[in-house]
Structure formats: structure tokens, C-alpha cells
Amino acid sequence: MNRNQRKQQKEQTRKILLEAAFSEFGRRGIMATRMSDIAVAAGVSHGTVFAHFENQEALISAVIEEFGEKIALRTHELASQCKGVQELLAVHLLCIEESEAFYTRLVNEARFLPQVARDTFIMIQSAVSFHISQSAQAEMDQGRLIKMPLHLFFNTWVGLVHYYLNNSDLFAGGDSVIKRYGPVLLEHFMSLTRIRQ
Amino acid sequence: MNRNQRKQQKEQTRKILLEAAFSEFGRRGIMATRMSDIAVAAGVSHGTVFAHFENQEALISAVIEEFGEKIALRTHELASQCKGVQELLAVHLLCIEESEAFYTRLVNEARFLPQVARDTFIMIQSAVSFHISQSAQAEMDQGRLIKMPLHLFFNTWVGLVHYYLNNSDLFAGGDSVIKRYGPVLLEHFMSLTRIRQ
Amino acid sequence: MNRNQRKQQKEQTRKILLEAAFSEFGRRGIMATRMSDIAVAAGVSHGTVFAHFENQEALISAVIEEFGEKIALRTHELASQCKGVQELLAVHLLCIEESEAFYTRLVNEARFLPQVARDTFIMIQSAVSFHISQSAQAEMDQGRLIKMPLHLFFNTWVGLVHYYLNNSDLFAGGDSVIKRYGPVLLEHFMSLTRIRQ
Amino acid sequence: MNRNQRKQQKEQTRKILLEAAFSEFGRRGIMATRMSDIAVAAGVSHGTVFAHFENQEALISAVIEEFGEKIALRTHELASQCKGVQELLAVHLLCIEESEAFYTRLVNEARFLPQVARDTFIMIQSAVSFHISQSAQAEMDQGRLIKMPLHLFFNTWVGLVHYYLNNSDLFAGGDSVIKRYGPVLLEHFMSLTRIRQ
DNA sequence: AATGAATGAGACTTCATTCAT
DNA sequence: AATGAATGAAGTCTCATTCAT
Numbered sequence: 001m002n003r004n005q006r007k008q009q010k011e012q013t014r015k016i017l018l019e020a021a022f023s024e025f026g027r028r029g030i031m032a033t034r035m036s037d038i039a040v041a042a043g044v045s046h047g048t049v050f051a052h053f054e055n056q057e058a059l060i061s062a063v064i065e066e067f068g069e070k071i072a073l074r075t076h077e078l079a080s081q082c083k084g085v086q087e088l089l090a091v092h093l094l095c096i097e098e099s100e101a102f103y104t105r106l107v108n109e110a111r112f113l114p115q116v117a118r119d120t121f122i123m124i125q126s127a128v129s130f131h132i133s134q135s136a137q138a139e140m141d142q143g144r145l146i147k148m149p150l151h152l153f154f155n156t157w158v159g160l161v162h163y164y165l166n167n168s169d170l171f172a173g174g175d176s177v178i179k180r181y182g183p184v185l186l187e188h189f190m191s192l193t194r195i196r197q
Numbered sequence: 198m199n200r201n202q203r204k205q206q207k208e209q210t211r212k213i214l215l216e217a218a219f220s221e222f223g224r225r226g227i228m229a230t231r232m233s234d235i236a237v238a239a240g241v242s243h244g245t246v247f248a249h250f251e252n253q254e255a256l257i258s259a260v261i262e263e264f265g266e267k268i269a270l271r272t273h274e275l276a277s278q279c280k281g282v283q284e285l286l287a288v289h290l291l292c293i294e295e296s297e298a299f300y301t302r303l304v305n306e307a308r309f310l311p312q313v314a315r316d317t318f319i320m321i322q323s324a325v326s327f328h329i330s331q332s333a334q335a336e337m338d339q340g341r342l343i344k345m346p347l348h349l350f351f352n353t354w355v356g357l358v359h360y361y362l363n364n365s366d367l368f369a370g371g372d373s374v375i376k377r378y379g380p381v382l383l384e385h386f387m388s389l390t391r392i393r394q
Numbered sequence: 395m396n397r398n399q400r401k402q403q404k405e406q407t408r409k410i411l412l413e414a415a416f417s418e419f420g421r422r423g424i425m426a427t428r429m430s431d432i433a434v435a436a437g438v439s440h441g442t443v444f445a446h447f448e449n450q451e452a453l454i455s456a457v458i459e460e461f462g463e464k465i466a467l468r469t470h471e472l473a474s475q476c477k478g479v480q481e482l483l484a485v486h487l488l489c490i491e492e493s494e495a496f497y498t499r500l501v502n503e504a505r506f507l508p509q510v511a512r513d514t515f516i517m518i519q520s521a522v523s524f525h526i527s528q529s530a531q532a533e534m535d536q537g538r539l540i541k542m543p544l545h546l547f548f549n550t551w552v553g554l555v556h557y558y559l560n561n562s563d564l565f566a567g568g569d570s571v572i573k574r575y576g577p578v579l580l581e582h583f584m585s586l587t588r589i590r591q
Numbered sequence: 592m593n594r595n596q597r598k599q600q601k602e603q604t605r606k607i608l609l610e611a612a613f614s615e616f617g618r619r620g621i622m623a624t625r626m627s628d629i630a631v632a633a634g635v636s637h638g639t640v641f642a643h644f645e646n647q648e649a650l651i652s653a654v655i656e657e658f659g660e661k662i663a664l665r666t667h668e669l670a671s672q673c674k675g676v677q678e679l680l681a682v683h684l685l686c687i688e689e690s691e692a693f694y695t696r697l698v699n700e701a702r703f704l705p706q707v708a709r710d711t712f713i714m715i716q717s718a719v720s721f722h723i724s725q726s727a728q729a730e731m732d733q734g735r736l737i738k739m740p741l742h743l744f745f746n747t748w749v750g751l752v753h754y755y756l757n758n759s760d761l762f763a764g765g766d767s768v769i770k771r772y773g774p775v776l777l778e779h780f781m782s783l784t785r786i787r788q
Numbered sequence: 789a790a791t792g793a794a795t796g797a798g799a800c801t802t803c804a805t806t807c808a809t
Numbered sequence: 810a811a812t813g814a815a816t817g818a819a820g821t822c823t824c825a826t827t828c829a830t
Contacts, residue, residue, distance in 0.1 A: 010789065029309065035825060045791045047827085052789095056825065111305060111363065112226060122367070152385045159360030160353050169308070170319075188349045192389045202809075203813060210814075231799065242816045247801065249814095399830075400792060407793075423703060428820065439795045444822060446793095502702060505757070506620070516761075546779045553754030554747050560702065564713070582743045586783045601810065626804060636812045638806085643810095647804065 014052050016042045021063045026101030030060060030109045061116035067102060068120035071095055072127035079131040085145065088135050089157060089186050092128055096161065097178040104165045129154050145193050157189055211249050214239045218260045223298030227257060227306045227314075258313040261303065265317035268296055269324040276328040282342065285332050286354060286383050289325055293358065294375040301362045326351050342390050354386055408446050411436045415457045420495030424454060424503045424511075455510040458500065462514035465493055466521040473525040479539065482529050483551060483580050486522055490555065491572040498559045523548050539587050551583055605643050607633045612654045617692030621651060621700045652707040658693065659711035662686055663718035670722040676736065679726050680748060680777050683719055687752065688769040695756045720745050736784050748780055 020042035024033045035056055039046045053059035078091040096103050110121045136153050139145040145153075161178075164185065168177035217239035221230045232253055236243045250256035275288040293300050307318045333350050336342040342350075358375075361382065365374035414436035418427045429450055433440045447453035472485040490497050504515045530547050533539040539547075555572075558579065562571035611633035615624045626647055630637045644650035669682040687694050701712045727744050730736040736744075752769075755776065759768035 006789070013789080032309075034823090039792095047791050047793090048789080050826065051791090107363075108305065108308065111366070112229065146389070148385065148388065152381070155360055156353065156357050156385070156389070159356035159358075161356075162360060162363075163352055163356030166304075166308070166359075184349075188345065188353070191345065192343070192353070206809095207814065232801090233799080243800095244802085244816055244818095245814080248816090251801095253800070403830095404793065426703070429822085430820080440821095441796060441823085442794055445795090448822095450821070501757075502699065505699065505760070506623075540783070542779065542782065546775075549754055550747065550751050550779070550783070553750035553752075555750075556754060556757075557746055557750030560698075560753075563702075578743075582739065582747070585739065586737070586747070597810070604810080625802090630813095638812050638814090639810080641805065642812090 013044065013048065017044070017049060017052055018063055018066050021059060022067055022102055025063060025105055030105050031112060057114045061114050064106065064117040064120045067099065068124050071099060072124045075127050085132065085135045085139050086186065086190055088132050089189065093178050093182040093186065097176060097182065100176050100178055104168060107162050107165055125158070144195055146195055153193065160185055160189060210241065210245065214246060214249055215260055215263050218256060219264055219299055222260060222302055227302050228309060254311050258311055261314040261317045264296060264299060265321050268292055269321045272324050282329065282332045282336050283383065283387050285329050286386065290375050290379040290383065294373055294379065297373050297375055301365060304359050304362055341392055343392055350390065357382055357386060407438065407442065411443060411446055412457055412460050415453060416461055416496055419457060419499055424499050425506060451508045455508050458511040458514045461493065461496060462518050465489060465497070466518045469521050479526065479529045479533050480580065480584055482526050483583065487572050487576040487580065491570055491576065494570050494572055498562060501556050501559055538589055540589055547587065554579055554583060604635065604639065608635070608640060608643055609654055609657050612650060613658055613693055616654060616696055621696050622703060648705045652705050655697065655708040655711045658690065659715050662690060663715050666718050676723065676726045676730050677777065677781055679723050680780065684769055684773040684777065688767060688773065691767050691769055695759060698753050698756055716749070735786055737786055744784065751776055751780060
């Protein structure tokens, strides 16, 4: 049906736009990306962007929701197969690395973005937090991790990772800072929290 | 002398401008503050800002240098009277708290600021790092801290603190996140790194 | 096709802008014309000017190239049908008269304009010089013109004409100085350089 | 007397300002020179300029009047000792060369300057014209110069000289175009107008 | 639905001019 | 009379958003 085709077509363009925005956001920064940059990257006209998103804020929110959910989902997915905390953290790093450029921008700019963006970001954190905290609690109960408030356990880990992301140019000079430092960070964090026997 | 009066007057205005900028940067963000915001906050005309700073970048750099150095100096000053790592970290928190809004913006936006700003930021970190690392090394040697690479010790601490700063609205809802969480963070971090006897 | 329509529309606006600028340049002077003057004269919004020309310099260069080339071409075209020097100089005057206001500004301001403008101006002069010099040489060889270095022949002529253009308000009070004095200047110049028999 | 001293002092500062402006106008162009440039060049404060000249236009007019008269006078002075047209033209060139930078700017920008400036410029031309025309008439009567309307004789000469001044960068690349081309121009012009025997 | 030309609010910057000392 | 800090009007340019096709 023509009606259906149109719908599909529209959905398709929207998808292309979201992906282009995701990529540009990673490259240029979220707030520093112009609407026209996205149009160019998506290979559509400038006006088309506004046919799909009411305004800039809506687009930013949509991108963040879309990819936020994807990242959260992916984390869930991988996390459910994990056995211990260490494995979970490794998966966390893997998920970040898969979208490192975008994720880094998000961490950096989250504060200045629309509330939706902020909420989505929190949602991602929650997804990760849920699994990690659960697993950490278990290992604490088993006497394998030092006992501490779960939020501090989580925030120390995330703070450490974000710190490296935020300073990736200093640490990795354009390369993936997770690829280069991820294992070190993981090992370090575990050595701080693991109970030595 | 008249000459001196004038010089003083100009210096005074410059100081007012720097302070206004410092305050506005803390409130609105560094890049998000318009030159006219600063003029209004300082109670001078728009043109006056440009009589004191060649352009926006020069103003931003000046503010960051001015207050960056002040913060670094203050850290040095207080740090030299400290005895152990824990006291040092407490002083670090104190120094941050004294300029919390501005410092938070700096942490957040450093990447997008002129090179001078970035350099100044690194200088602040170095001032802190110097004392903390030295002291940490000593305590590791004395068997009071778990042995680990100093940069990881430092980065874990800073990462944790910055994480709370970055999410201060979440954690403290507008209040000083350092005031509210500083002691908890310090205690937590020490418990992770202190050798239990 | 829609594509073509759009292209045409844009081309049309660009043309209007160039013509508006050409006219304003002639009226107000090239450097003294503001971008907004051109927008108003063209009947478009301020921003539209920048949608067509990256910046003021680009616009100035484009106008000068566009009309400079047109003038040079027109000179070539008319000149190639001329038989003698006198006819050529008459054609030269005609070409100037066709764009007198703009040409006068160009002569006056060429020095202060972007290099492209300067180059274009030189190109116009060259186009004229080429024909005139060739023809003058021939007539000198035939013993009909006093022998002299060709560049002096040319520069004396151009200097005379430009002098009247530059002082057109004095000589013609707003009217075309070429219309009023052209024939006189031509006759005078010929009488100076023609060999009297 | 104190009153007198003050007056003298004021007169002195005014003179310095006029000379500084004259020099800056020659270097940067008349319209392109900022009031502050002149203050700096004169070694006085920015405000002092306005204590002596109501506004920019008044200053420009004063400079042009001052030096216009000086040049006119100097031309008169030298001209009265001249015997023939050729000597007069040589003196004309000499007078121009003595203030070449300023004179060139004046020629170039006269059209865009306040009416007073324009009038002064005309006055200079008249002073020169007076002597040259008188002398030219005499030589025409004596059969040594080709008979022609005096204004055309004069305008051809001035047009030629101004053309070289206007294009001095092309012809002399920063050096004095009069020094380099003056003699050639003079010889050429005379050869055009002198009666060959 | 897509297009892309046009719009105009808003930011930075310059510089002649004013004014208190 | 001189000073120089402060002023603010005016100009250039950017870019999110609108709209006719």
C-alpha cells in the first residue's frame, strides 16, 4: 500500500538522521553540531531534519533516547550472561567502547542538555548500576568483595572510567582510551575492592 | 598622583570584570556566558569589557588563569601544612568547595576551552597531584596505604570527586555537593586504600 | 524539474544581489556600502546575503569579478571591430560610460580592496591596453601617431580619463562626466598625439 | 604670563597632533586612521585629541587645510622663481614628492572626505594651476607650446601624475613613484606639448 | 515527505565620543 | 589643558527555524 510505503520511507529517513546525528555528535560534540551538519551527514536536505524533529532539542533528545536505550539494552543483554562483578565491569567497558565517541560527549555535556537527555543518561547508568550492584552485593555477601555502600562502589568505578574518558586526549591522544586503559582500570579497581586472602 | 588613581581605577574595573565573569561562568557555564552577561553582572557597559580584554577568548583565558592560579596556590599553601594523605585530600576538597561552581564548570568544559585554559587546568591538577602523590608514596612505604601506581591512586580520587561534581544537581540539588558528600567520599576512598590491620 | 527550479531561483537571487551591490557600490562607494544596504536594495533579508556570499570580501570580489569581466569582455568585443586608435578610444569611453558610477568607484578604491578586486581591475586595464597599444603601434609605424613608448601613450590617456571621473562632481555635478567631456577629451588627446601634416 | 604660557602650550600640542595626523594619514590612509592612532603617534592621550578638535571630521579638515596651505604656499614660493613651464612642472613634482604619502592619500580619498577637505584640495590644484597655466599661456603665445585650452593642458598633466601616484604600488612598489618616474613623465609630457622645430 | 532558499534574532567586535578627575 | 576609562551605536556574521514548491 502507498500509505505503508510512505510510512516506511519516513521511518527509514528518520533512522538515517538519528545515525548521522549520533555520529556527528561523537565527532563534533553534541551542542557544537549544527542542524545542517546532520543534514549533510545524512545526505538529506536541511529542511528534512525539521520534517522529522520539531526542533534541535527534540532531535538531541531523540538521539540520546535512541542510543541511550540501545546502550542500556546492550548492557542488560551482555550483563545477564555475566557471572561475577569483574566480568560485568569488563562488559561495561565493552559497551562504552562500542560507542566511545558519543558516550564521551554525553558524559561531558550531559549537564547542558535538555532534561530528557539528562534523564536518559541516568537511565543508562541505572541499567548498568542495577546489574553491577546486584552482583557486587552478592560478592560482598560471599566475602569476596570488601563491604561498602553499593552506590559508592558504583560511583567510584564510573568516576574512574569517566575521568579517563573526559581526558582521553591527554591519555590516549585521539585513540580509544578504553582500549588502551580499560584493562588497567579494571584490574586496579578490582584490586582495591577485592578481598585479599 | 592622578596617574596612579587612574591605574587603580582601571585595575579595579578589571577586577570587577574578572569576578563577574568568574561568577557568571560558575552560574551559566563558561562557553554559555555571553560577553553582555558579564557586562551586566559587572555593572558596566558592553564596550567596557572589550576595553579590558581584547576578545572573548582573552577574557576566558584571563579568568581561568587568575582563578586557576589562585586555586593552585591555595592548594599548595594549605597542602604544605598537612601531615598525611587523608588530611591532604580533605584540604583538596576544601579548596574545591571554595570555588565549587567555577571549578565544576572548568572540569566540565576544559576540553572545549582555549589551550591556555586547558593548560591552567592541568596546572591545577599538577599542584594537587604533586602533594598527594608525594604523601601517598610515603604512606605506602610506611605500609599504611596499599601499594599501587600513584597515578591510579590520584586518578581514582579525582575521578570520584569529579563524578560527584558533575552530577551535583543529582546528588545535591543545587547545594554544594562537596559539603554534603565530601566527608563520605573521603572516608570511602581511604577505606579502599588504607591497609587494614 | 523541481531541482532546476530551485537552482534557478537561487541563481536569480544571486543575480539580484550582485546587481543591487553593483548599484549600491556605484552610489555609496564599495567599502562604504554595508551588507544591509545591499540586502535592502535587493529586497531580501540581511541573512540572505550571507547565504549567497560567505562574507563581505567574497561579495565584493564576486561583484567586481562579475562586472569587471563583463566590462573587459564588452571592451574586447567592441574593440575588435574598431579600425583606428581614435575609434578605439571612443569605444573605451563608451564602455566606461555604460558603468560609469561603478567604474569610478573601482578606480578610486581599487587600492583598498581585496587582491581579487585589484587583479580584476588590472585585467580590465589589460584588456583595454592590449587593443589600444596594438592599434597605436600600428599607427605609429604608419606615421600617423607620434612615436612614444606605448605604456606612456596608454597611461596618459587613462590618467586623463580617470582624472575626469574622479572629479566628476566638479566637472559634471552628478551627471555623466564621460557624456559631457568624453568627446572633448578624445579630441584633445588625439590632437596631442596625432602627427600634424 | 600664565595665560600666555597656556596658550603656547596648547598651540604646541595642536601642532604635534596635526603633524602626527599628517604622518598617520600618509601611512594608513585618511579614513583608515583611527583617532587613537593619532593620539598614540602624537604621544598624547586619546582624550586630548578631542580637546583640540571637536570631532574626527574637524581634525581631518584641519590637517588637510594646514598642509594644503603649506603645499600651496610652497608651490607658490618655488614657482615664482621658475622661468618656463618645464621648470614649473618639475617644481610641481618636487612639491608632491615632499609630501608624497599624504598627497597620494588625499588624491585617492578626496571624494570621500568632508567638503572642506575637497575645497582645500581644489585650492591646492588652483595654486598650481595658476602658475602653470600662466606660464603655459606665455609659451603658447611664444610658439613654444602647442596651442590648446589651458585647462586641458593642466588636467592632462595632473591626470598623468595622479595616475602614477594612484598606482604607485604597481609602479614603484612602496618607493617614491615620483622619484622613479617623475623625470620620465615630465619629459614625456613636454614632448607631447612642445612644438618641434 | 522532501527540498533548500529565505529569514531574523542574537552574538561578537570596533571605535568615535563623553566625562569625571 | 590633559587624561584615559567608560560608553553605546553600528556593523559583520551565524544558524535554528520557516515556508513555498
